[in-house]
Amino acid sequence: MKLKMLYSGLKTEIDIIERELETALNSSSHFLNEASLHLLKAGGKRIRPVFVLLAAKFGQYDIQRIKNVAVPLELIHMASLVHDDVIDDSDLRRGRPTVKAQFNNRIAMYDGDFIFARALDYMTNIETPQAHKVLSNTMVEICVGEIIQIEDKKIVDQTIRDYFRRIKRKTAVLISSSCELGAIAAGAPEDVTRRLSRFGYYVGMSFQIIDDILDFTATDKQLGKPAGSDLMQGNVTLPALYALEDPMIRPLIEQTINGPITEEQRQQLLKAIRKSSAIKRAGDLSDQYLAKALKEVERLPDNPVKKSLVDIALFMGKRKF
Template identity: 65%
Template sequence: MEKMKLKMIYSDLKPDIEIIENELEKALYSTSHVLNDASLHLLRAGGKRIRPLFVLMSAKFGHYNIDRMKYAAVPLELIHMGSLVHDDVIDHSDMRRGRPTVRSQWNNRVAMHTGNFIFGRAIQYVSQIKDPKAHQILARTMVEICNGEVIQIEDKFRLNQNLKDYFRRIKRKTALLIESSCEVGAVVANVDPAVTMRLKRFGYYVGMSYQIVDDVLDFVSTDKQLGKPAGSDLLQGNITLPILLMKDHPKIIQFIERASKGIVTEEERLEMLQIVRNSDSIQEALKVSDQYLAKAMKEVEQLPEHPTKKKLRDIALFIGKRKF
């Protein structure tokens, strides 16, 4: 049902999204059988293709041409995919979207090379864009994502972090890539600079909301819905907003100590989930997400009149209220 809602929002862009999908498959082809299989394994695991969607929607406010826009949309998704492969190595994750991760199916070395290969393909696609500003945006984005990955390692199981640490981390982890999707789409389509800035800010606010909701869903969804054990973030040492809002709870402190040693039992995981689900932290975290969403809506309201305005509003609401 949720996926159907998303498809309805961008139904008029379906032919262009299919072009992007075909281009992604072409981009991930390698003469190395291992790299080819590992990359396509990740692609065929699916995904909402949110980033290419934001590229195309932002471009609608300028000179839209799918043959040009694909060189902006494809690398944004490739950067996202490459970062997922690296994340799974950092987090020792065995499952993603209900399927074995690249590191689980092969090994950490293959996963790291696969992520690097995907990043390399992203750079190749970007090179087809003539505007140097688009190159600068994507280069900065990739640098910040890599910084964010290392910071995430440093922050693992660290209970003395604060909200500023968390927001800075999720900006690099998620919001920056959605912000860049909106900005690059606008830049390549020659959108008015003032409108481009509004789209960029919209992308940032939506990205922050998106990641907070994602962090909440990790606790409130079932294992089946997530395609991995609920509470995986905390098991792997990632201290997200719901936990930061209740980090002084003695049971949570004890759980994190045991998780850091890798000795958490299934019974303890289920108990932790109940404690978090029954706390106020879930609703408090969603309130923060809603605040970012409200800021995103203000940016949309001030965009020029265009049919895409409603679609941006709809997709932002979908992201902020999604259940998967």
């Protein structure tokens, strides 16, 4: 089953958000329009808006109000992707040329800044000060996370704690904020809002670990980019950290990080990591976060939407590509 099937009941609201995203990305600049719409048309799971919508169901649900939170969160995610691709010098995303590859680094950086700014503009429709505080803190954390990732690049001797602090800011914070802001915008009770925020955090951690596992286990076609790209860009993820403990694999990882490597060497690395215990160990850790997320759902008030939260969390934490 595809992820979008799990939230097909929200199709009308998602269609509204899609139209709003296109409107938000419109500007008087031809280059900005073309670059922004290039990214939008590349598609996406729209996970963050979905969590905004689901969380809002625990309060006074009004799509015309909630969209003013859902759109900014997806815009922030999109902007971070544009900047990521510049930093990582990535030419492909979802099997399509990145903004920086289609245009150039300068346009990509300004496009990312423009998308960030549009996110802030949309949030002005929400008058709740707490919502703006959460959003600003989220943006700060994302930026700090990107700097930390740059600092940690090509460092082989790092800890699991180092990895956690990166993925918390890279992925978990934005999903957590999506749940929290959806609840805040709908006026949900504070205890429910906090629980939804924790749910989003745990789901985000599980999701990113799985993403990092798939970078080694999925095919190039499934990923839309070469498998092992994270390591080739110098990013040491959880499976690689575990694999480094194997003296037979460690030289392969060091060779890849210091690159460039040949196609034969890439295949050798992928085969070694796939056969090692690193994949299962990383998967077990993802499962632990997923279990914590499901526990938070159990403690939420009775609401039909709880099943959707569970189904989507399980999909995200168990997906194969």
